[in-house]
Amino acid sequence: MTLLEVDTLSVRYPGVTAVDGLTFAIDRGESLGLVGESGSGKTQTAMAIMGLLPADAEVSGDIRVDGRSLLSLAEAELNRVRALEISMVFQDPMQALNPFVRVGDQIARILLEHRLVTEDEAMPRVVDMLDRVGLPDPERQYRAYPHQLSGGMRQRAMIAAALATDPALLIADEPTTALDVTVQAQILDLLEELRDETALLLITHDLGVVAGHCERMLVLDKGARLEEGPTRSLFVSPGHPHTKTLIDAAPRLGSAQPPSPRTSETILAADRVDVIYPEDRLQAVHSADLVLKAGETLALVGESGSGKSSLVRAILGLVTPAGGDIEFNGAALPPDVRQRKPADRKRMSMVFQDPVGSLNPQMRVKDIVGEPIGSAKHASVSATLTRVGLDDSFRDRFPHQLSGGQAQRVAIARAIITQPEVLVCDEAVAALDGTVRQQIVNLLMSIQQDTGLAIIFIAHDLAIVEGLSHQVMVMYLGRPVEIASARDLFSRPGHPYTRALIDAVPEPDPLSDKYSFVRGETPSPIAPPLGCAFHPRCPHAIARCRVELPKPREVDNRMVACHRYEELRDESGSVTN
Amino acid sequence: MLRYTLRRLLGAIPTVLLVIVLAFVLVRAAPGGPFDDERALSPEIEANIARYYNLDEPLPVQFFRYLGGVVQGDLGPSYRYRDSTVSGLIADALPISLRIGGMAMLLAIVAGVGIGIVAALRQNSALDRGVMAFAMLGISVPVFVFAPVFVLLLSVKLQWLPAGWSSTPGLSKYVLPVVSLALPQIAYIARLSRASLIDVLSSDFVRTARAQGLSQASIIRYHALKPAMLPVLSYMGPAIAVVLTGSVVIEEIFGIPGVGQFFVRGAMNRDYTLVLGIVIFYAVLIVLLNLIVDLLYGLIDPRIRNR
Numbered sequence: 001m002t003l004l005e006v007d008t009l010s011v012r013y014p015g016v017t018a019v020d021g022l023t024f025a026i027d028r029g030e031s032l033g034l035v036g037e038s039g040s041g042k043t044q045t046a047m048a049i050m051g052l053l054p055a056d057a058e059v060s061g062d063i064r065v066d067g068r069s070l071l072s073l074a075e076a077e078l079n080r081v082r083a084l085e086i087s088m089v090f091q092d093p094m095q096a097l098n099p100f101v102r103v104g105d106q107i108a109r110i111l112l113e114h115r116l117v118t119e120d121e122a123m124p125r126v127v128d129m130l131d132r133v134g135l136p137d138p139e140r141q142y143r144a145y146p147h148q149l150s151g152g153m154r155q156r157a158m159i160a161a162a163l164a165t166d167p168a169l170l171i172a173d174e175p176t177t178a179l180d181v182t183v184q185a186q187i188l189d190l191l192e193e194l195r196d197e198t199a200l201l202l203i204t205h206d207l208g209v210v211a212g213h214c215e216r217m218l219v220l221d222k223g224a225r226l227e228e229g230p231t232r233s234l235f236v237s238p239g240h241p242h243t244k245t246l247i248d249a250a251p252r253l254g255s256a257q258p259p260s261p262r263t264s265e266t267i268l269a270a271d272r273v274d275v276i277y278p279e280d281r282l283q284a285v286h287s288a289d290l291v292l293k294a295g296e297t298l299a300l301v302g303e304s305g306s307g308k309s310s311l312v313r314a315i316l317g318l319v320t321p322a323g324g325d326i327e328f329n330g331a332a333l334p335p336d337v338r339q340r341k342p343a344d345r346k347r348m349s350m351v352f353q354d355p356v357g358s359l360n361p362q363m364r365v366k367d368i369v370g371e372p373i374g375s376a377k378h379a380s381v382s383a384t385l386t387r388v389g390l391d392d393s394f395r396d397r398f399p400h401q402l403s404g405g406q407a408q409r410v411a412i413a414r415a416i417i418t419q420p421e422v423l424v425c426d427e428a429v430a431a432l433d434g435t436v437r438q439q440i441v442n443l444l445m446s447i448q449q450d451t452g453l454a455i456i457f458i459a460h461d462l463a464i465v466e467g468l469s470h471q472v473m474v475m476y477l478g479r480p481v482e483i484a485s486a487r488d489l490f491s492r493p494g495h496p497y498t499r500a501l502i503d504a505v506p507e508p509d510p511l512s513d514k515y516s517f518v519r520g521e522t523p524s525p526i527a528p529p530l531g532c533a534f535h536p537r538c539p540h541a542i543a544r545c546r547v548e549l550p551k552p553r554e555v556d557n558r559m560v561a562c563h564r565y566e567e568l569r570d571e572s573g574s575v576t577n
Numbered sequence: 578m579l580r581y582t583l584r585r586l587l588g589a590i591p592t593v594l595l596v597i598v599l600a601f602v603l604v605r606a607a608p609g610g611p612f613d614d615e616r617a618l619s620p621e622i623e624a625n626i627a628r629y630y631n632l633d634e635p636l637p638v639q640f641f642r643y644l645g646g647v648v649q650g651d652l653g654p655s656y657r658y659r660d661s662t663v664s665g666l667i668a669d670a671l672p673i674s675l676r677i678g679g680m681a682m683l684l685a686i687v688a689g690v691g692i693g694i695v696a697a698l699r700q701n702s703a704l705d706r707g708v709m710a711f712a713m714l715g716i717s718v719p720v721f722v723f724a725p726v727f728v729l730l731l732s733v734k735l736q737w738l739p740a741g742w743s744s745t746p747g748l749s750k751y752v753l754p755v756v757s758l759a760l761p762q763i764a765y766i767a768r769l770s771r772a773s774l775i776d777v778l779s780s781d782f783v784r785t786a787r788a789q790g791l792s793q794a795s796i797i798r799y800h801a802l803k804p805a806m807l808p809v810l811s812y813m814g815p816a817i818a819v820v821l822t823g824s825v826v827i828e829e830i831f832g833i834p835g836v837g838q839f840f841v842r843g844a845m846n847r848d849y850t851l852v853l854g855i856v857i858f859y860a861v862l863i864v865l866l867n868l869i870v871d872l873l874y875g876l877i878d879p880r881i882r883n884r
Contacts, residue, residue, distance in 0.1 A: 079792055082787070083789050090788075096782060098785075098800050109786075109795070110789045113792070113795055148879075161785075161789065
């Protein structure tokens with residue numbers, strides 16, 4: 001039975017067509033994945049269904065729920081539909097929840113507004129709902145403010161709010177994009193488990209998410225439908241070349257052979273680095289060692305709060321470490337970047353996550369790239385732009401005239417124009433679409449091949465890391481838990497946390513039955529657990545793990561900080577579950 | 578919270594001290610003295626008076642003697658109002674000033690926020706534009722210009738309201754001073770709350786609330802009003818200071834026997850201790866009210882509550 005019909009829907013803004021004659025339908029209880037790259041019109045479609053488009057949007061076509069057109073409804077009727085028939089979960093739960101209102105009260109307000117409960121019934125109903133979405137101690141969480149919850153807990157609360165009215169359709173717009181990988185898997189499972197009779201429209205750029213959670217999928221490109229069909233058959237035999245490109249570009253483990261480890265000289269070494277933020281009363285990095293060889297790519301992997309960004313900031317001198325030494329080419333570097341010699345500073349550079357935001361909006365591309373060498377006219381500006389794949393027509397553009405991928409190329413050009421020996425990429429491809437992401441990774445690898453540049457590549461996405469890194473360092477709550485060559489680490493993860501990260505990567509394969517075992521979320525670095533920091537989430541934890549901090553040990557050609565490494569290895573040939 | 582309060586109070590001591598020093602120097606730098614404008618006195622009597630009030634000592638000694646008294650809560654005797662202490666004069670005049678200032682603040686908040694909300698909800702309509710143009714006028718025209726105009730129109734021409742102060746009971750005498758004092762604040766708060774509410778209404782959590790089917794009224798009441806009022810609350814500190822200084826002008830125009838009028842008279846008469854005492858009193862009052870505003874801020878915004 002058809003629940004939602006979208007009929008030749010178009011959304012236009014002055015000068016732009018966001019959605020272009022889109023038609024699709026969802027049956028009761030069905031799950032449909034709406035996939036496409038950024039700008040393909042996914043979110044605009046969802047907003048049109050919810051009646052949340054801005055005032056300057058011009059909507060044509062029709063949207064019907066149970067045969068009733070939504071576009072002609074009066075505001076009051078539309079409000080009933082919004083809560084009782086369609087509800088929505090948004091991408092960023094921090095922004096989507098009101099920071100001034102208790103979480104429970106925000107959910108209770110929905111029920112009260114639509115007179116589903118009386119004032120007295122509201123609280124027990126909401127507490128029950130919070131319990132169902134897996135919030136521990138739901139009475140307490142009812143009274144919590146959003147900032148007191150972790151990212152995953154906030155998204156659980158959002159799901160509780162969306163399902164509280166028992167809607168017929170749930171629209172989830174990139175519901176896990178802002179979350180850590182191990183948390184992402186839990187949230188997707190929760191959605192699956194709770195939605196029951198509720199139909200699901202899941203909007204995502206991640207084909208791994210669609211593969212595991214949607215019966216059908218619809219591929220959008222430039223606001224129009226490319227193709228639509230059962231998820232399994234589209235994955236097996238995509239009808240449109242763009243669909244195939246999307247599927248191929250989806251990050252998957254095991255698709256690329258990691259490069260063999262380097263045996264070159266050590267170029268950069270960090271020794272027992274501590275980073276403390278006194279104002280936040282937390283230690284972000286605990287006694288971390290890091291070794292980077294010339295021409296090597298070292299991937300730094302971990303979820304939020306793992307201390308990976310703090311560690312590289314200490315190496316670059318952007319935060320002053322509370323302890324430890326940093327050596328570059330065998331010579332000690334002063335901790336503060338301002339005390340470092342300009343020549344030394346130019347030997348390390350950095351590329352940031354937000355491509356457009358990290359470029360000065362008032363400078364032209366040639367000035368941005370020429371700034372580190374003090375001249376936009378220098379011949380090397382053109383040469384460097386050519387090197388990153390941008391022709392001379394880009395020289396006079398401003399950052400807002402660039403796409404995300406082009407902006408990141410400019411950022412890379414700015415970083416390599418001083419001919420550094422070390423390049424730090426902090427989540428440099430995380431904000432980019434799949435195909436563009438692979439192009440940027442390829443660019444970095446080819447620059448490395450030409451120049452022998454050593455790269456520290458910070459990422460939370462293991463699938464990206466696998467194909468490009470020689471060494472991988474996994475961090476958890478400020479400590480390295482495993483360091484190994486990419487080959488060893490991906491074929492035989494040594495630390496249970498490494499294993500958890502690998503298992504949590506959603507696989508772009510509808511037939512995969514991969515199961516993620518890890519529960520919970522990274523605890524706050526303000527109050528880290530005693531003993532091994534991972535023990536509360538580790539399925540292999542024993543009494544010793546709860547009291548004794550595992551020291552990093554050299555075993556089997558790798559560094560691993562786990563009491564039970566040998567046992568778990570011998571049991572199964574690798575650390576499995 | 579208690580530690581924060583204590584820290585803020587201790588931090589205010591240098592501020593108040595600086596105010597005392599500056600006020601002391603400025604008052605003494607003005608030509609003339611407290612006993613100059615009366616009929617000529619013989620040098621002996623003048624010297625006697627000076628000695629009686631310790632005005633013959635070197636300035637630094639006078640300053641520290643005065644400061645010693647202030648620390649103990651003694652603002653000294655008035656030089657002009659014989660047999661009156663400065664503290665006593667302030668205590669007598671304060672109730673009237675507080676009443677007028679408090680009523681003006683209340684009016685400014687209620688009217689300002691109300692107008693701001695209405696304008697925000699009808700953003701860019703004729704009503705919005707008209708109200709905001711008036712608000713701009715209210716901010717730019719000084720009190721001493723429109724207060725006399727009010728008096729001219731409403732009291733002299735139309736005879737609706739009394740032009741000046743009288744000791745007779747009744748509220749009508751309050752209307753013109755309070756409205757004159759509040760008007761620039763109404764205008765400013767209206768603009769502030771309009772901009773702030775428009776900003777909040779475009780935030781993601783309001784979009785969520787719309788997606789949850791909440792009506793516009795519910796969204797304003799349960800989601801938008803509190804965050805939208807934070808900028809208004811932060812403005813309360815400066816607003817109180819402006820209303821206090823504004824009351825000096827208003828009291829003079831309407832002839833109200835409040836603290837402001839004593840201040841003006843004190844300055845004219847070189848009544849050193851009276852001027853200094855009122856300056857110190859106002860400085861402490863502003864510091865305390867600002868502290869209260871900041872504490873309230875913490876109560877409203879849960880994110881900074883535990884800082």
